[in-house]
Amino acid sequence: SPSPSWADPDSLRxxxxxxxxxxxxxxxxxxxxLLHIVSAVSAATLAxxxxxxxxxxxxxxxRLDIERHGAIRLSTSHELRTIRRVFAVxxxxxxxxxxxAPAGLPMHATCFxxxxxxxxxRNPFRVxxxxxxxxxxxxxxxxxxxxxxxxxxxxxxxxxxxxxxLADAQSGRLTESQGQKFIPAAxxxxxxxxxxxxxxxxxxxxxxxxxxxxxxxxFRSAHINHLTPRxxxxxxxQTAMISAGLRVKDRIEGPPVRSCPILLRQTSxxxxxxxxHFPAGGEGTHRARFGEIEERGAAVTREGRRLYxxxxxxxxxxxxxxxxxxxxxALDEQLARAFEKYPDDWTELRNRRLVYFIYRPTRNGIxxxxxxxxxxxxxxxxxxMVEAIPITYExxxxxSAAGIFQSNLGAASTDQGLSAAPDVRxxxxxxxxxxxxxxxxxxxxxxxxxxxxxETLGVVIQ
Ligand code: OOG
Ligand code: NI
Numbered sequence: 001s002p003s004p005s006w007a008d009p010d011s012l013r014x015x016x017x018x019x020x021x022x023x024x025x026x027x028x029x030x031x032x033x034l035l036h037i038v039s040a041v042s043a044a045t046l047a048x049x050x051x052x053x054x055x056x057x058x059x060x061x062x063r064l065d066i067e068r069h070g071a072i073r074l075s076t077s078h079e080l081r082t083i084r085r086v087f088a089v090x091x092x093x094x095x096x097x098x099x100x101a102p103a104g105l106p107m108h109a110t111c112f113x114x115x116x117x118x119x120x121x122r123n124p125f126r127v128x129x130x131x132x133x134x135x136x137x138x139x140x141x142x143x144x145x146x147x148x149x150x151x152x153x154x155x156x157x158x159x160x161x162x163x164x165x166l167a168d169a170q171s172g173r174l175t176e177s178q179g180q181k182f183i184p185a186a187x188x189x190x191x192x193x194x195x196x197x198x199x200x201x202x203x204x205x206x207x208x209x210x211x212x213x214x215x216x217x218x219f220r221s222a223h224i225n226h227l228t229p230r231x232x233x234x235x236x237x238q239t240a241m242i243s244a245g246l247r248v249k250d251r252i253e254g255p256p257v258r259s260c261p262i263l264l265r266q267t268s269x270x271x272x273x274x275x276x277h278f279p280a281g282g283e284g285t286h287r288a289r290f291g292e293i294e295e296r297g298a299a300v301t302r303e304g305r306r307l308y309x310x311x312x313x314x315x316x317x318x319x320x321x322x323x324x325x326x327x328x329x330a331l332d333e334q335l336a337r338a339f340e341k342y343p344d345d346w347t348e349l350r351n352r353r354l355v356y357f358i359y360r361p362t363r364n365g366i367x368x369x370x371x372x373x374x375x376x377x378x379x380x381x382x383x384x385m386v387e388a389i390p391i392t393y394e395x396x397x398x399x400s401a402a403g404i405f406q407s408n409l410g411a412a413s414t415d416q417g418l419s420a421a422p423d424v425r426x427x428x429x430x431x432x433x434x435x436x437x438x439x440x441x442x443x444x445x446x447x448x449x450x451x452x453x454x455e456t457l458g459v460v461i462q
Contacts (some may be wrong), residue, residue, distance in 0.1 A: 007179030103402030261297025
């Protein structure tokens with residue numbers, strides 16, 4: 001028989017993203033409203049901007065229209081390992097480790113995302129995936145109750161498990177026709193189930209111990225809890241959200257406003273209080289799902305991240321010292337002050353190696369005959385033979401994630417951090433694979449772009 005045609009993981013990922021977006025729109029209508037706001041603001045920003053980095057997005061960036069991240073919260077190692085197999089089919093791999101214990105959550109997380117430059121350019125869909133660490137739940141009775149409920153839960157349909165086995169037997173690939181079945185089969189794992197799988201009494205017991213326990217142990221699916229479009233102008237989008245009557249979180253998380261955006265700025269509207277049904281009858285409400293937008297800036301180097309963390313820490317201490325920590329604007333003022341020490345000029349950011357860049361030969365470079373001697377990169381940049389473009393940050397920020405988590409749970413039980421060491425090994429054992437290091441990925445992309453310049457220009461770059 002003729003050899004089957006394999007489904008392309010990048011195309012599967014795009015079908016998956018579109019399917020999930022349609023599903024979430026029907027589940028949380030405010031998400032549809034949010035998409036309208038974001039695309040209107042992006043269009044206005046692109047039309048009026050003179051910033052070359054913003055304008056560059058107008059061309060060749062079909063990824064902006066589709067760019068989303070989602071978040072799910074899992075319960076067990078088995079769920080995490082199976083999710084790893086699901087995401088591998090659509091070209092997503094675990095990158096980075098996020099410790100959520102300091103934020104009072106008995107959870108840790110990773111980001112599933114594409115890892116190579118081409119796949120990222122096609123569709124950078126990513127999923128913040130957290131998983132319960134039962135050993136951090138100190139209420140033993142609640143922990144046992146949750147684990148008991150979880151021992152009976154299966155969030156993957158038989159059809160999905162069957163397709164995963166086929167993928168394993170076919171070197172991780174699916175045929176076109178298997179791929180078409182895979183998308184709807186996978187959606188069932190992430191769909192909202194309005195009927196709890198626990199009794200009202202068990203639900204209330206877990207919610208009282210920690211709201212996150214009720215969310216991860218009382219439902220039959222790992223409902224997607226938000227789907228975040230990327231905006232080019234978060235302040236304008238936030239204003240538009242407020243005008244549209246959305247209950248927006250009190251401040252934008254992440255670095256302050258800058259001419260050279262770095263990392264990630266995010267804000268969300270508060271979780272909707274949803275009606276749920278219990279199996280033996282009776283109703284309650286549950287808060288899990290919300291809407292969020294984000295503005296992505298440049299990926300920073302280890303040194304750039306160290307400076308970011310240091311200045312963020314400085315601003316937080318100063319805010320507490322001023323004893324006005326309750327005022328969201330106080331932190332913003334301190335952040336703006338602290339970040340005066342963070343260079344805000346692309347050339348300086350590059351010279352001080354704070355940001356990762358990709359390098360491209362310019363038209364001038366391609367047209368100019370260059371001598372065969374070795375060049376240093378700075379020389380080629382100075383002569384405008386190559387140009388440097390900041391690499392987009394593709395990951396998350398643990399502190400922002402914690403802030404977003406907290407604003408969407410009942411706050412009371414999350415005020416205090418849990419004192420527990422991070423457990424990277426435990427996460428890797430559960431996954432059944434190692435975590436990718438985000439720094440190495442950015443560095444590899446930077447290096448490959450330099451090698452490509454050398455090849456295109458026919459020179460040696462030292
Ligand atoms: C995840 C929150 C983290 C982000 O954008 O930082 C996140 C959650 O609430 O499950 O999505
Ligand atoms: Ni998010």
